[in-house]
Amino acid sequence: MEQDDITLLRLSEPDANESAAGRRFRELHDEIRSRISLLDYPPGMRLSEEALAEEFGVSRTPLRRVLWQLQAEGLLQSVQGVGTIVTDIDIGALYQVYQMRMELSPLLARLSPRTISPQDMKRFKVLHKKCLELTDNPSARGYSVVNIATFHALADLTTNEPLRETMERLFYQTARIWLKSLTDQDVMRECKSLCQEVRDYRDAACLGDIDALAHLWRAHTSASMTRLQQKAAAQ
Amino acid sequence: MEQDDITLLRLSEPDANESAAGRRFRELHDEIRSRISLLDYPPGMRLSEEALAEEFGVSRTPLRRVLWQLQAEGLLQSVQGVGTIVTDIDIGALYQVYQMRMELSPLLARLSPRTISPQDMKRFKVLHKKCLELTDNPSARGYSVVNIATFHALADLTTNEPLRETMERLFYQTARIWLKSLTDQDVMRECKSLCQEVRDYRDAACLGDIDALAHLWRAHTSASMTRLQQKAAAQ
């Protein structure tokens, strides 16, 4: 599955007239963002600029640009003398982001939607296949990989760049929260839930019904938020 | 009016536990963003990192962080060997941003709105007074100052940070477009239009009706877009 992880997660296609520096920046950004989202770098962890720079074979300067970008996106927080810390998110901010996401998802079908192509249908079919594999062998990390890939499959259905960028920004602010403090039982339940969700998307996509896709997305986002709130209240 | 410019435009309040570096970054960012929005740095202009660093009394390193941020916000574009260029915006991207902004403005009243305080009412009253002064002595720059301040007065009515940040980001992507290629007649007409717009906001604010404010905002944003399209079609 590791090879598929890459094809599922590496989604920002290189621009034709992108400079070498620009490409490296984007690759580093996506890589570190993945690690944060998959809890390789859990909230509260301190990252070392020097260690990361050495690992990626660059000096601190270009790496710091990446960390600043992730700080602007709300995933990192740098403090002089202390370090660069992976941010946590409190329940209040989480709720605000989810509220916003629920308002944005219907826009997928309203603002410059693409017509659903056979490639799109295949993409959702592959995602559903991954989901089935996942329910046979559930894992928090595997769940997150499919969850992120599903988001990108949906977000890529609009050609409205401001909408797509905003949805991506907000999604990654909350994506890692799911993996925190999930029991094995929770993981199993969430994997099944994701499987049903992706099946719904696949069916709507095969019908070419982007309006249905958008409303399904909103419904599932809302349900996720509710489950998260119930879990938070139970603790 | 110059003194009022400052009170109108400098709106990001300093955080209590903000580091010296963080405050300097925010101040530089707001200052350069203002210059871009007010066409002190018009689209296509090449900025010199070294010259800017010298002007602000810092080295290139902290200044480059500001320029990268503005690049991420779509206001600048750096190319090695050429320079840092103030971006222009094509009609297609402009339309996409406006579509998005029209969908976001109604959310002002739906996502965590504040109750309108006497300070808010006073803020809109002051804005309207500035508008009246502006119609007596119209200028493109004065129009833009009031326009930007009006945006912030509206955006500050929600406590939903993701919403506020997104609206701000999108607003500044299009704010400077108005000033480009406006005849004196256009400026006069737009100043009058802004005056009516702000009067509507003031009246709604004094009634404490944030729902009306949000819908007025959407309506005026839509009208602005329509006027802009008509002007583009006429050229």
Next chain:
DNA sequence: TTCAAACTTGTTGTGTACATCATGCCCATC
């Protein structure tokens, strides 16, 4: 024994020299 001050260590922030690249000018050549 306790507590506080100094020190050590490791981090991010800043300044600066150099590398890399694009552009326009100048001059030799056709």
Next chain:
DNA sequence: GATGGGCATGATGTACACAACAAGTTTGAA
């Protein structure tokens, strides 16, 4: 006179040394 190549110039990109700062550790005296 036109044109193409080399070169000077100035821009951003990168690397590195050092400053500023916070936290833990040690050491000394009360």
